[in-house]
Amino acid sequence: MIEARTDDILTLASGAPLPPDVPAVRYGARARALWRMMAAELPVPSARLIPAARVRAIAEGAPCDAVALLDGFADPPLVSVRASPLERSWGGPAAVLDVGMNEQMRGRLAERIGAAAAARLHAGFIVAYALRVARLDDALFADLPLASEPETALAEAQRIFREETGAPLPEDPAEQLEEVIRSFARAWEGTSARLLRQAQGAPADAGLGLIVQAMVFPLGPGVSGRGRVQFVDPESGAPGIFGRFAAGAAEGDLSEIRENGIFLAKDPRGPSLEDHAPQSLAALREAGARARRHFREAMAHDFVLENGRLWLLDAAPADRSPRAAIRIVVDLAEEGLISREEALLRIDTGLVPALLHARVDPAAPRTVLARGIPASPGAAAGRLVFTSQAAQALAARGESAILVRPETGPEDVRGMHVAVGVLTARGGLTSHAAVIARGLGLPCVVGAGEIEIDLRARTLEVGGERLVEGAPVTLDAATGELLAGELPLLEPALDRHFETLFSWADEVRRIAVRANADTPADARLARGFGAEGIGLCRTEHMFFEGDRLTVMREMIFARTEADRRAALERLLPMQRADFLELFRIMNGQPVTIRLFDPPLHEFLPHERSEMQALAEALDIPVSEVMARTEALSEFNPMLGLRGVRLGIIMPEIYETQARAIFEAVLDAGAEGVAVTPEIMLPLVSAAREVDLLRGRIAAVARQVEIERGASLDYRLGVVVETPRAALRAGEIAEGCAFLSFGTNDLTQMTYGLSRDDAGRFMSGYVQHGVFPEDPFHTLDTEGVGELVLMAAERARQAKPGIVLAICGEHGGDPASIAFCCRAGFDYVSCSPFRVPLARLAAAQCAIRARAAGGSDERTG
């Protein structure tokens, strides 16, 4: 398509030749939409398009030939001046209407629409001119009786204008137009517009295009009025006609249209435009269909009916919920209006998580009781409970419980399992509640500091209101709000359109997507969301759950290796069953198991009462429990005795785990599920650690093979999560089938920054630009990323074809996924709820890479 190559002022008028296409970057988005509507032969009032460069020149004092601008409009002219920046919101007025209004014009209009309406328009123009051009205070005009006594209001407006500026408003339309254009040019350079542009990340040299457009009036004897229309359901994306029409509404007053407008198509709920003017509605439908084809997008339009004649004033993408967004692009692609690739690229990956969770019906009335930090997405409605027991009791009766706690601990996990939502008064994004809830896919809000919980009275007080246990509430974890009453929820939108779009994504993407899944529930969720395997199965929980914790503690308190082995022996069948269940669910897909990672002290009690209980259970003095707990405590647990270090120092832990995995593999095989497990070592910092453990695990495999008379295949790999493992990746890769970058810990160690402890200053750091992004959300490509790329290169050099992956939470972040695609990784692994997002992000990377003439696979 040929674009306008100069910075000329262009004319759009039906009948006149269409000028070359106007680039939005020079003329603004609205000007471009106007041009496209004109090109589509849609009914658009004629207009002149002034490029941003001209507007800037005018701001700097260049002449503005308003007389020439008005040439071609009606004589005498009546026009609007509309802002056309690149981004639609810019901090200044959208338009100044009725430029050209004067005594003469008012007289002419009075003939058409009556003296009162004409006076009201005139008065409105004077006020707009006074505020925008003369920069008068709007308080001066606050009391004008515009609606009730328009002619009085006009006289009063003229008086105020004259008194304040020392002169009446100029009558000459050209003079008015020049002043209005200059006022826009100045406003663009003003402080508020500049700050807003900076906040939106607009380039420093962005400019403001302007449109001078013939006025059309939603006034007159025939069907006249103003409306807003779109041809898809904003909630579902289904085709239809949606919007409102209001006779006589002033431009820009959308709320009036929304609140007082009538329906467009026939509707049982009330009167409609179709009832009044079926041919106008037909024209609207026809224009909408034409715009859809032309824009290759579901559009929304502001329109005017002037004595039954349709004018479109604007065209912008239709409003849409995340779910509607999916349906719209799928429909467009299935109609052949856009390609599948374009459909994929048009979906902002940020919308995807919202699709996977229930949400509060936006139509429901919201009474906010308390606010906290959204920690795990979704929404839930149910009854307030304060204990796990109460949650379980409610669940047993088939009712939904919203669990509210000051903060949660391991003892609350049972309650969280049966609750539909969790709210805590304390804690941040990495608190126990937040982490567990995300793992369970449970809506969760944390750190709601305003609520006061009285656990004994079983009440919650907030803002003077008191809620008792059993009170109906709704938790909106998308906004972090606790709402009064059980509100209606909209369920996740994993419909045909979702499935279709994501099947397209899977066809184009070049990087696999696995899930971080620790439990059968996680694994089922992951498969449901289209994961192609488990990239990270953390095994710690297998030592925490229920009775196992007691056995684990016995192991920790054992005095000899033999006693430790005996305790671990008792955990073996449970672990084997866990692994078997995972293998069954994944049904032959790869399963990557990370061996035991946390420090042992995480398994010990901290409260004195718990210590006493443990002492009784183990039949040892409580002093011994306390001494051992103290002996095992660490200054910096993240940098302590855990991961492979523990695996090397206490070989029996990893040996039992390896045995449980291998026996489960053979059991699965007997059921017809072939598994090649991938065993992954955490916290490696030296190749020798891997060498040592490779030998021990191989010995366990041989032993199981002999005992069972069967043969075993497995792969051994390493989580690269210390900077040193990244630096020594060449050496480490030699003994590994795969390396998976644990970017959570790698980021913590590269920055010297604990994620748990960073909360106190991270937001300030990001706000002040010390860090451009929170490196725990988006991979720090400059630091951590360099280490990752260095490691990948060294690993491939040492072992061509080695499988490379990422299993930190960055695996679910689009920018980080793009990084992995560029690096040619084999897969990303992320939490189940991020899997669809990752599939889409990976598809977008592949499409963009292909478009850039390259490929998303590594070069060289």
Add this chain to the structure above:
Amino acid sequence: MIEARTDDILTLASGAPLPPDVPAVRYGARARALWRMMAAELPVPSARLIPAARVRAIAEGAPCDAVALLDGFADPPLVSVRASPLERSWGGPAAVLDVGMNEQMRGRLAERIGAAAAARLHAGFIVAYALRVARLDDALFADLPLASEPETALAEAQRIFREETGAPLPEDPAEQLEEVIRSFARAWEGTSARLLRQAQGAPADAGLGLIVQAMVFPLGPGVSGRGRVQFVDPESGAPGIFGRFAAGAAEGDLSEIRENGIFLAKDPRGPSLEDHAPQSLAALREAGARARRHFREAMAHDFVLENGRLWLLDAAPADRSPRAAIRIVVDLAEEGLISREEALLRIDTGLVPALLHARVDPAAPRTVLARGIPASPGAAAGRLVFTSQAAQALAARGESAILVRPETGPEDVRGMHVAVGVLTARGGLTSHAAVIARGLGLPCVVGAGEIEIDLRARTLEVGGERLVEGAPVTLDAATGELLAGELPLLEPALDRHFETLFSWADEVRRIAVRANADTPADARLARGFGAEGIGLCRTEHMFFEGDRLTVMREMIFARTEADRRAALERLLPMQRADFLELFRIMNGQPVTIRLFDPPLHEFLPHERSEMQALAEALDIPVSEVMARTEALSEFNPMLGLRGVRLGIIMPEIYETQARAIFEAVLDAGAEGVAVTPEIMLPLVSAAREVDLLRGRIAAVARQVEIERGASLDYRLGVVVETPRAALRAGEIAEGCAFLSFGTNDLTQMTYGLSRDDAGRFMSGYVQHGVFPEDPFHTLDTEGVGELVLMAAERARQAKPGIVLAICGEHGGDPASIAFCCRAGFDYVSCSPFRVPLARLAAAQCAIRARAAGGSDERTG
């Protein structure tokens, strides 16, 4: 010098032509010493040298032509076979003597030395042969009456040998010799010798040379006997004649010589060789002087007098204390026997720390009461105390206190300041006691788990013994022992020779040595040890000491920035005085000040009683103290809110510090001390952090300049201690005058390993070779070192000429200093007590680099 080029068996005999020089690596150290003695025309019994390759071949079955070997010795021959490995200890016998002994030889010897002596030699040979060659159990010969009834013993030995082996010991000398040689060859391949070699780090293909040497006898009618001599005092290194001589002592029985021998030169304490045979002593002196010149080393010799005739059996470097080692090389260099460079290279840097501390007189009788971990070197004698108060009371009376505590905390620091030594029952090398003691240069032993302290009774029990407060004890922190009684100590040896050697070191080294010094005491110590400035002045203590802690806590509990500033204001004059004092002591030498680094919670109390006291002092409820303490606590303090992060979040802390520094600089200037302070930012991970703080510090500088009407010069730098700071060093360097690598933290973060928490497994890790060395002692060149070099390169590229340094504890480790020299760093900074070691290590690097034809400065 020409070396023997083949693996020939060589002959050393006076009168015969000297064979080419024998390399120790092929013939062994003893063979080479023999060759050198022969070359020096010293009286050495003639010998044949069998290279290791030949011995290995014999072990593998090659023939051993013993007849040819004996050719040239007396007929009938009587020889010794001596081991000559590369390292003198090898796990097998040093020698088998009297090979060739048989009935005929006994008869001949009986004529010279009497029948009884001859029978004793014969019996001794049979026992040696039985043990070494026939591999009989030595218990069989335990009851032989060798000394009292030698002829009975002989008959009995012969009988046992015959009964156990089924045949008499062969009479043929050649046959005997062949068997003895084969037994040595086998022993070298035996398990114990192999393990010992491995432990010593010998190469896998190391071999054993052998020496067949004519026997000389310390027996006979004239002055006959055996002795050991060296010509320097082993304690001081002063010239003299030292050793003992014993008539008739058997070879190898050094203890007999040591215990029963007479003095060599005339001595008031007892009889001497000089009394008996002045001409023999003169020959010995003459031989010693000749050996010294020839070996260019102070040597020790085993010698034999055979009827007054002197034979030297061996030559090895003289025994020497660390102090003597210094004097010996300085004397040799001053005599012109060796160059200054060689003198410097000959001193093992590991000896240096011992020179700087007092030690227990090795002659004193030691009764060990308890053992612990040597945590801070030195030795101290004094009276046992259990509290700081008691230590202060004793010190006030001018007496020395050894402070014993279960473990120490901040409240014990006053006591440590006045004590002469510290012992704790608990804790490791990074415990409070260890760290503080090293800082104070105070001898300290920690983790003496056997002692039981009763603080109320003020007693200490160990091994059934009870010591009360005031008991005289000696703490030997070199060995980690608590000794009974106040033993005599030898004071540090910073004498003329020390000064001379270290002045030579300073002349050749190319890298500067600074000290990590926080206090005036540190700084004085550092200057005394030759530091060229302060490379790291930690400022935390300025907030901890005495009353300041209370003000600091007020600052932490302040609710507003204004209140925080008010509290800091009160600390300002104290800090300014601290800096001024440092500047005075360093007298114009550079002083690098690291701004506040630790997390705030380190300043808060942990015990409930302390919290109550604080609540009273601040006049706030104790609940608030507890809440604030809990709010500030961190999961991983090392990775938390500290360093620049705190400096950015609470600007007033760094601003106050900067002001204190600048004002002290101007005050020092007024006293005539010109200082250009170097201000260093800790825990940087992004360039933007530096940019922000550079601006703030510059603003403080400008303000002080305006207030004082003076101009200020200072340099800003960064401690590179996060991996990310290393990766982004280019960007960071742009705004810095210097980068100093904080390799302690950098190692912790690169490994993901907290030094405090690594203690539990580090020794096991190193023993099993998982890590080749403790990376906190010796810089991990493969991982951390790569980051350091990468950072250095990037920093230089961005800012040529930027000053680079190291300020971790590695700055005092010779291997790590060598790394810094190779990397072309400008200086290393280490604890004051490591400064001399660093000066020497730096000199050795420079000499070696020059010798390698390169330079110790960076190339390119």
